[in-house]
Amino acid sequence: MPLRFHDNKILPSGQIFIGLATHQSTGIGMHVFSHLIPTIERENIDLQYPYVSIWNEQLLVSIGKIVRLIYDQTMLDLTQEDSQADMQYLLPLLSAYAFQESTPNKDIGMSVKFKFMRFVDHGFPSII
Amino acid sequence: MSSSKPILVPVRRFPSQNQLSLVPASEAFLSTSKYFETFLSLPIVPFHIGQTNFFNMLKRREQIRELNHEIVSSKIHESILRLEEIIALCRWLCSNENIDKRLIKEILSELYYRETQQSSIIQLEKVEFYDDLHGWSLPFPPNVLPSMIASHLSRDDLEKRLSLSRIPRRMLLDFYLHTSQQSLFEDEPTSRILLNFISEHWTQFHDADTKKMKEVLSKLKCIPTTHGMKVPSDSYLRSPNLSPDLPIITLNLSERSVGDEQISIEYPVKVKVLKAIGCRTIHVPTSHNCFSERSTTESDKDHSLENFIKDLLQQRKHMSDTDLHALRSTPCLTGS
Numbered sequence: 263m264p265l266r267f268h269d270n271k272i273l274p275s276g277q278i279f280i281g282l283a284t285h286q287s288t289g290i291g292m293h294v295f296s297h298l299i300p301t302i303e304r305e306n307i308d309l310q311y312p313y314v315s316i317w318n319e320q321l322l323v324s325i326g327k328i329v330r331l332i333y334d335q336t337m338l339d340l341t342q343e344d345s346q347a348d349m350q351y352l353l354p355l356l357s358a359y360a361f362q363e364s365t366p367n368k369d370i371g372m373s374v375k376f377k378f379m380r381f382v383d384h385g386f387p388s389i390i
Numbered sequence: 391m392s393s394s395k396p397i398l399v400p401v402r403r404f405p406s407q408n409q410l411s412l413v414p415a416s417e418a419f420l421s422t423s424k425y426f427e428t429f430l431s432l433p434i435v436p437f438h439i440g441q442t443n444f445f446n447m448l449k450r451r452e453q454i455r456e457l458n459h460e461i462v463s464s465k466i467h468e469s470i471l472r473l474e475e476i477i478a479l480c481r482w483l484c485s486n487e488n489i490d491k492r493l494i495k496e497i498l499s500e501l502y503y504r505e506t507q508q509s510s511i512i513q514l515e516k517v518e519f520y521d522d523l524h525g526w527s528l529p530f531p532p533n534v535l536p537s538m539i540a541s542h543l544s545r546d547d548l549e550k551r552l553s554l555s556r557i558p559r560r561m562l563l564d565f566y567l568h569t570s571q572q573s574l575f576e577d578e579p580t581s582r583i584l585l586n587f588i589s590e591h592w593t594q595f596h597d598a599d600t601k602k603m604k605e606v607l608s609k610l611k612c613i614p615t616t617h618g619m620k621v622p623s624d625s626y627l628r629s630p631n632l633s634p635d636l637p638i639i640t641l642n643l644s645e646r647s648v649g650d651e652q653i654s655i656e657y658p659v660k661v662k663v664l665k666a667i668g669c670r671t672i673h674v675p676t677s678h679n680c681f682s683e684r685s686t687t688e689s690d691k692d693h694s695l696e697n698f699i700k701d702l703l704q705q706r707k708h709m710s711d712t713d714l715h716a717l718r719s720t721p722c723l724t725g726s
Binding site: 271272273333334337338340341352353356357359360361362379380381382 | 394395397398399400409410411412436438439442443444445446447451453
């Protein structure tokens with residue numbers, strides 16, 4: 263899990279990958295690899311060009327849903343097992359969902375967080 | 391229009407729960423103290439994970455509530471705590487967490503707990519004192535924190551943080567002499583404990599206390615004897631001058647060895663205390679009959695009478711007021 267330790271706190275340090283790593287953080291303790299369309303410099307994802315930005319934004323929303331599904335399943339698995347044994351893992355696990363401000367573009371983290379918080383379970387399979 | 395699926399968070403619903411449960415964040419509480427989850431039966435996120443930024447984010451978005459002192463106080467008053475929970479509560483009150491004295495007083499104004507799941511509920515009300523009589527197994531007034539709880543806290547904590555004082559012995563005596571508690575004196579095991587308590591603190595009681603004690607105890611069958619529980623005026627301190635057929639007191643009496651060391655015995659009671667509450671040292675009819683039966687001739691009678699009187703004079707300093715009263719009212723000396 264991509265986490266870092268700073269000032270006695272565990273902080274998420276996931277990055278966006280488009281083939282190779284970009285400079286863009288996800289704001290959560292997970293690396294994200296998907297068919298995101300990068301900028302020409304290939305250092306970040308493109309949220310400016312109109313048609314590309316729609317694709318990238320919808321992908322980010324889906325990523326938020328997936329993160330939420332992972333969170334729900336992780337919590338379910340932990341509470342069904344012997345919690346004494348797994349308490350030590352709860353701290354870093356939950357730290358991964360801290361939703362720090364993503365850098366350099368904070369909109370990326372906000373899109374993921376938005377869908378994480380407002381997940382609506384329609385019972386349909388995810389598009390991604 | 392569908393609504394968002396609630397975020398489920400891991401909580402402990404009650405202190406003894408080992409397994410964590412999942413509840414919607416809106417129903418859970420974030421703890422601001424490591425102690426809350428040790429005594430509150432609320433869905434609380436364990437303290438050490440509640441400090442993560444994930445929960446800070448939920449708190450900022452008002453998706454989870456934080457436990458405050460008002461909620462804690464209100465929940466305590468409506469709960470029946472287990473023994474370990476009330477001890478944990480007291481530890482929290484004594485901790486360095488800047489707890490307002492008014493809050494402490496409010497919490498101590500009304501508490502309910504039980505020692506085990508099967509035992510009865512004990513109510514504490516406006517707690518002002520703590521019990522320092524370690525190992526005391528009898529009921530206490532409701533404003534006293536029992537030693538089974540107080541012994542887990544330091545004296546400093548009890549007196550400075552909780553503002554409690556040692557229980558005054560006179561107050562305890564008044565409590566046990568009250569009508570509602572007098573049955574404790576009539577049960578042998580508890581009577582031994584109570585008489586020992588009275589004996590140990592005899593010098594701390596004022597005249598008014600001892601007078602009240604005498605009045606109450608003289609009417610209760612509170613003395614264990616060889617013939618069961620008897621009132622003090624029907625109970626006799628063991629003596630070679632007494633018939634073994636009499637109800638002889640079976641309490642452990644305080645005695646001193648030649649080296650003036652206290653012999654260690656369970657719940658000892660001082661003889662002077664027993665005499666003060668009316669226990670007897672002589673049985674006039676038996677003594678009188680003894681001297682009458684031994685006298686066959688007139689000179690025998692005079693001799694026996696002389697011995698009887700000498701006997702009485704020797705025992706004079708050991709007699710209780712009840713003995714003297716019996717001596718005055720029982721005809722035993724016939725004139726010529």
